[in-house]
Amino acid sequence: MAEQERTKVHFRIKxxxxxxxxxxxxxxxxxxxxxxRRRQISPVLVCLPGGGYNRHYFDLDAPGYSxxxxxxxxGVIVIAIDHLRVGDSDxxxxxxxxxxxxxxxxxxxxxxxxxxxxxxxxxxDVAPLSLGPVIGEGQSMGGHIALLMQARHHTFAAVxxxxxxxxxxxxxxxxxxxxxxxxxxxxxxxxxxxxxxLDWRYAFHWDDVPEQFAGADMAARHGQDTxxxxxxxxxxxxxxxxxxxxxxxxxxxxxxxxxxxxxxRDVCQDPLREMAAFMSVRDLALxxxxxxxxxxxxxxxxxxxxxxxxxxxxxxxxxxRAADHDMPNNEPRYE
Numbered sequence: 001m002a003e004q005e006r007t008k009v010h011f012r013i014k015x016x017x018x019x020x021x022x023x024x025x026x027x028x029x030x031x032x033x034x035x036x037r038r039r040q041i042s043p044v045l046v047c048l049p050g051g052g053y054n055r056h057y058f059d060l061d062a063p064g065y066s067x068x069x070x071x072x073x074x075g076v077i078v079i080a081i082d083h084l085r086v087g088d089s090d091x092x093x094x095x096x097x098x099x100x101x102x103x104x105x106x107x108x109x110x111x112x113x114x115x116x117x118x119x120x121x122x123x124x125d126v127a128p129l130s131l132g133p134v135i136g137e138g139q140s141m142g143g144h145i146a147l148l149m150q151a152r153h154h155t156f157a158a159v160x161x162x163x164x165x166x167x168x169x170x171x172x173x174x175x176x177x178x179x180x181x182x183x184x185x186x187x188x189x190x191x192x193x194x195x196x197x198l199d200w201r202y203a204f205h206w207d208d209v210p211e212q213f214a215g216a217d218m219a220a221r222h223g224q225d226t227x228x229x230x231x232x233x234x235x236x237x238x239x240x241x242x243x244x245x246x247x248x249x250x251x252x253x254x255x256x257x258x259x260x261x262x263x264x265r266d267v268c269q270d271p272l273r274e275m276a277a278f279m280s281v282r283d284l285a286l287x288x289x290x291x292x293x294x295x296x297x298x299x300x301x302x303x304x305x306x307x308x309x310x311x312x313x314x315x316x317x318x319x320x321r322a323a324d325h326d327m328p329n330n331e332p333r334y335e
Contacts, residue, residue: 026082050143083102162305
């Protein structure tokens with residue numbers, strides 16, 4: 001019997017009015033597990049891309065490079081979102097798309113999609129689905145936005161932040177003196193000016209990343225080629241997220257389980273400093289993937305990270321069940 005495929009549906013949806021009265025149309029892709037892998041109660045993984053990337057980063061069109069396929073094959077529903085000013089979503093002026101407004105818009109969009117899934121209104125021939133815990137996964141800037149969604153709107157049952165510093169972003173370099181970080185710097189503009197000389201390929205990609213990915217990334221960054229389908233020429237106003245302490249004061253009150261994951265060469269501070277920012281979390285985990293740069297899904301060791309995320313999802317499901325949510329005890333576990 002032929003292996004069943006996941007269902008993938010693209011949307012552009014207008015949000016209800018946000019707290020400031022504004023409404024925005026955002027793009028998202030919902031990936032449903034193959035019917036023979038769907039669970040009685042399905043966990044939902046919400047994937048949020050980093051700066052310069054869009055939702056297709058989670059579904060790269062090359063064998064073995066789709067994170068969405070990895071998770072749906074294990075019975076997890078995946079929702080990947082284009083933030084405000086990203087990809088196929090609305091592109092307002094930069095100053096409008098603050099991280100806080102972006103987080104609020106994402107939260108509003110997600111509630112619509114979850115309701116459609118529960119009510120059988122996502123698409124024709126997809127029956128109502130019983131949903132388990134909704135877990136946020138944010139890569140780089142997407143991690144900042146996921147944390148703001150949780151801190152301000154309590155969007156998720158758990159959060160995984162990948163290559164995302166809550167202390168202060170630190171861009172790596174071959175020599176320690178070449179790193180770029182605003183922590184302890186009296187002149188932020190002078191420090192950021194050093195980005196012009198940064199070796200972005202070293203910072204973002206491990207040495208074994210295929211040219212089709214690393215080369216396309218760098219060509220687009222230097223304006224030498226049409227951006228690849230996983231890239232976005234515009235981003236939200238992420239400047240606040242680079243400031244020391246901006247994220248830390250928001251995450252101090254988060255209490256849901258948190259997974260901090262990063263590559264061996266990434267933009268985070270020392271792992272223990274990152275963990276210390278989550279002062280109220282009672283279930284906090286750390287994973288550092290070897291031979292991995294900042295853009296994890298291109299790395300040769302990407303499956304190690306995806307498997308760690310799968311274990312985190314399973315762990316959250318067990319906690320969710322123990323908290324007296326209506327979860328069956330006889331569901332299959334996909335290895």
